[in-house]
Amino acid sequence: MDKNSFKFSEPLVEGVIVKRKGQFTMICEINGEINNCHCPTTGRVGNLDLSGLPCLLSKSSDPKRKTPYTVEAVSLNRLEDFNKSWIGINQNAANRYVEHYLVNGGFKDMVGAGNEVLREQVLGISKLDFLVGNTYLEVKTPLQHLQVEYPDYIKTKKATPFSSTDRFVKHITELGKSLQNHQRAILLTCFIYNNPGFEIIEKSTNYEEVRAAVDKSITLGVEMWQANFEIQPEGVRLVRYFKREV
Incomplete structure (x- = not known):
């Protein structure tokens, strides 16, 4: 981590995922004890079978919470490996990382740099993530497909069909409309691992509708950018960001 990194209030702890219990819960082993832990993503993480994977967890400060830990990242390394590489899976946390770097000129x-950063701004029928100066910014952190190489020992599951949400279509449409009154609008696709460059590997069930909405927004001037972050127990570092040609 460098001096500009997003720092966790307490270092994340390493554990092992025993199994995914439900949409919002994972059972993890932490320091030899079994815990019910919060799963921050309701969808799949690539086509991974998460059982047996190393994970990083944050601990809640609320002693009454039923799931005292949240799974923040998983690794494709072996349990015994040092200096593991991590894949962040907390999509809500991605907005906190982005905000940190927006505020600090990253x-x-x-x-x-130096623009006012406002969170959750209402635009039309949508609530977009940020207004930075005169630029609307919407953050997306896809996990349905992981653009990483799986080692031979990693277990996978058959990929199930998925749908891009109506919320995404609504937001990308409002971004395009925002250009009538604002200078710029950006869709920032974030990865909490080093993604080489976002590609549509697997089409959603409503791909044509989503593609049409994206194409229209680009025609109106919405810019597509990508940001890659690195997560470690101490914090999160912005590795690189770049404008995508779609």
């Missing part, structure tokens, strides 16, 4: 080549 995205100056994308939105400049």
Whole structure:
């Protein structure tokens, strides 16, 4: 981590995923004890069978919470490996990482520096993630497909069909409309691992509808950017960001 990194209030702890119990819960072993832990993503993580994978967890400060830990990241390394590489799976946390770097000038080549950063701004029928100066910014953190190489020992599951949400279509449409009154609008696709460059590997069941909405927004001037972060027990570092050609 460097001095500009997002720092956790307490270092994440390493554990092992025993199994995914449900949409919001994973059973994990932490320091030899079995815990029910919060799963921050309701969808799948690639086509991984998460059982047996190393994980990083944050501990809640609320002693009454039923799931005292949240699974923040998983690794494709073996349990005994040192210096593991991690794949962040907390999609809500991605907005906190982005905000940290927006406020501290980490995205100056994308939105400049020194602009006021406002969270959750209502636009039309949508609530978008950020308004930075005169630029609306919406953050997406896809996990349905992981653009990483799986080692031979990693277990996978048959990929099930998925649908891009109506919320995404609504937000990308509002981003395009925002250009009538604002200088810029950006869709920032984030990965909490080093993704080489976002590609549509597997089409959603409503791909044509989503593609049409994205194409229209690009025609109106919405910019597509990508940001890669690295997560470690101490914090999160912005590795690189760049404008995508779609």
